[in-house]
Amino acid sequence: MVDVLKYLFLGSLQGATEFLPVSSSGHLTIFSSILKLDSDNMTSLFALLHLATFFAVLLFTYREILQIIGGLFSREENRNSIRYIALLIVATIPAVVAGLFLEERISSIFSSPYFAAGMLFITAFFLLLSDRFNGKFEILKLGFMGAFLIGCLQAVAILPGISRSGMTIFGALLIGLSRKDAVKFSFLMSLPVTLGAGILELGKLNVPMGYAITAFLSAFFTGIIGLFLVKKFVIKGKLRGFAIYCIIFAVASFITLGVI
Numbered sequence: 070m071v072d073v074l075k076y077l078f079l080g081s082l083q084g085a086t087e088f089l090p091v092s093s094s095g096h097l098t099i100f101s102s103i104l105k106l107d108s109d110n111m112t113s114l115f116a117l118l119h120l121a122t123f124f125a126v127l128l129f130t131y132r133e134i135l136q137i138i139g140g141l142f143s144r145e146e147n148r149n150s151i152r153y154i155a156l157l158i159v160a161t162i163p164a165v166v167a168g169l170f171l172e173e174r175i176s177s178i179f180s181s182p183y184f185a186a187g188m189l190f191i192t193a194f195f196l197l198l199s200d201r202f203n204g205k206f207e208i209l210k211l212g213f214m215g216a217f218l219i220g221c222l223q224a225v226a227i228l229p230g231i232s233r234s235g236m237t238i239f240g241a242l243l244i245g246l247s248r249k250d251a252v253k254f255s256f257l258m259s260l261p262v263t264l265g266a267g268i269l270e271l272g273k274l275n276v277p278m279g280y281a282i283t284a285f286l287s288a289f290f291t292g293i294i295g296l297f298l299v300k301k302f303v304i305k306g307k308l309r310g311f312a313i314y315c316i317i318f319a320v321a322s323f324i325t326l327g328v329i
Contacts, residue, residue, distance in 0.1 A: 072280060073279075073280065073283055075104070076114075076276070076280040076281075076283045076284040076287075077283050077284070077287050079097070079100070079114065079118070079284055080118060080121070080283065080284035080285065080286070080287030080288040080291070081287045081288070081291045082096055082097065082100065083097060083115065083118040083119075083121070083122065083284075083288045083291075083292075084118070084121065084122060084125065084287060084288035084289060084290065084291030084292035084293075084294075084295060085291045085292070085294065085295045086295070087118075087119075087122040087233075087234070087263070087288075087292055087295065088122070088125075088126075088234050088256075088292060088295035088296050088298075088299050089234070089295045089298060089299055089311060090192065090196055090232040090234045090235030090238065090299065090308060090311050091189075091192065091232055091235070091311055091314055091315055091318070092185075092188070092189060092192055092226075092229070092230050092231060092232040092233075092235070092315070093232075093233075094185070094226070094227075094228075094229040094230065094231075095185040095186070095188060095189055095192075095229050095230035095231070095232075096318075097115060097229075098180060098181075098182050098185040098229040098230070099182045099185050099186060099322045099326075101182075102182035102326065103182075103325055103326070113274040113275055113276065114274070114276050114281070114284060116266060116267050116268075116274070117267065117274055117276075117281055117284065117285055118267075118284060118285065118288040119263045119264075119266040119267035120263070120264070120267030120268070120285070121284075121285045121286070121288035121289040121292060122259075122263050122288055122289070122292045123260060123263040123264045123267060124289055125288075125289050125290075125292030125293050125295075125296060126256050126257075126259055126260055126263065126292070126296065127260065128293065129256065129293060129296045129297075130253070130256050130257055130260075133253060133257065134257075137150050137153050137154065138150070140153075149209055152209060153208065153209065155213070156208065156209075156211055156213065156216045156254075157216075157254075157257055157258055157261075159213050159216040159217050159220065160216040160217065160219050160220035160223070160254070160258045161220060161223075161258055161261050161262065162217070162220055163217070163220040163221045163223065163224035164220060164223045164224045164226075164227070164262045165261070165262075165265065166224070167224040167227045168227065168262070168265060168266065171227065175227055175228065180229065182322065182326055183323070183326060184228075184229065184230065185229035185230035185322075186230065186318075186319045186322040186323055186326070187230065187319070188228055188229060188230025188231050189230045189315040189316070189318060189319035189322075190315070190316065190319055191230070191231060192230065192231055192232045192235050192236075192312075192315050193311075193312040193313070193315040193316045193319075194312075195232075195235055195236060195239045196232075196235050196239070196308045196309065196311050196312035196315065197308075197309055197312045198239060199235070199238060199239045199242055199303075199308045200306050200307070200308050200309055202239075202242035202243055203242070203248065203306065204241075204242055204244070204245035204246045204247050204248070204251070205245065205247055206245050206246060206247065206250075207246075207247065207250050208246065208250045208253065208254050211244070211246060211254075215244040215245075218240055218244060219237050219240040219241055219244070219254070219255075219258070220258070221240075222236040222237055222239065222240040223236060223237045223240075223258065223259075223262065230319075232315075233259065233262070234255055234259070234299060235308075235311070237254070237255040237258065237259075238251050238252060238255050238299075238303055238308075241254050241255060248303050248304045248306065249304055251303065252299065252300045252303045252304065256296065
């Protein structure tokens with residue numbers, strides 16, 4: 070029973086923090102250390118949980134995805150859909166490169182829970198800055214250099230403690246996207262990243278099936294809730310609450326880990 074609750078907790082933690090701008094990798098790194106979990110098993114489990122959050126985003130953005138795909142077969146919308154897809158590809162490239170060539174090296178160097186807790190302060194700083202921007206233009210007016218910049222910020226989130234959603238939303242707002250479109254672009258560009266992260270490690274899964282399903286479902290449903298919440302708070306310009314949370318959690322983590 071205790072093990073089931075542990076995997077239920079880990080799944081819920083991943084699902085909520087993957088989209089709320091508080092860094093899922095930071096939370097999982099810190100809690101894995103506090104709960105003294107086997108790092109090899111956790112790596113494969115987190116891959117499974119990435120797949121759960123992929124399906125959560127897929128469900129949350131299905132209208133936008135269908136609109137883009139449908140536009141490919143429409144003479145009036147064909148050019149817009151092609152440009153939309155091209156922007157997403159450009160924005161995804163940095164994270165793909167970082168994941169393929171740097172992730173193992175970064176994981177071995179920066180997997181410390183102390184490092185993850187420290188990086189939460191960086192996440193908090195960018196979240197506080199995000200509330201200061203209020204762009205106006207839509208995604209299709211985004212330039213390819215702007216998309217690449219957002220992608221580079223997403224790649225930085227390979228570091229534990231740096232929030233992927235927080236960094237991409239910050240980047241989108243910084244270059245002038247409206248809050249609604251910043252959230253939409255952040256969600257859509259997460260799809261190939263979360264799918265790739267899940268598939269690459271899934272073959273190493275070494276967790277009992279019942280526990281794996283429990284963690285997967287909890288990550289999926291809390292992911293849906295997280296998506297609704299982050300969209301609501303970004304549009305209202307209230308990311309400072311998440312920044313305060315990151316600071317409090319980082320300090321609490323240092324205390325728990327015996328640093329303070």
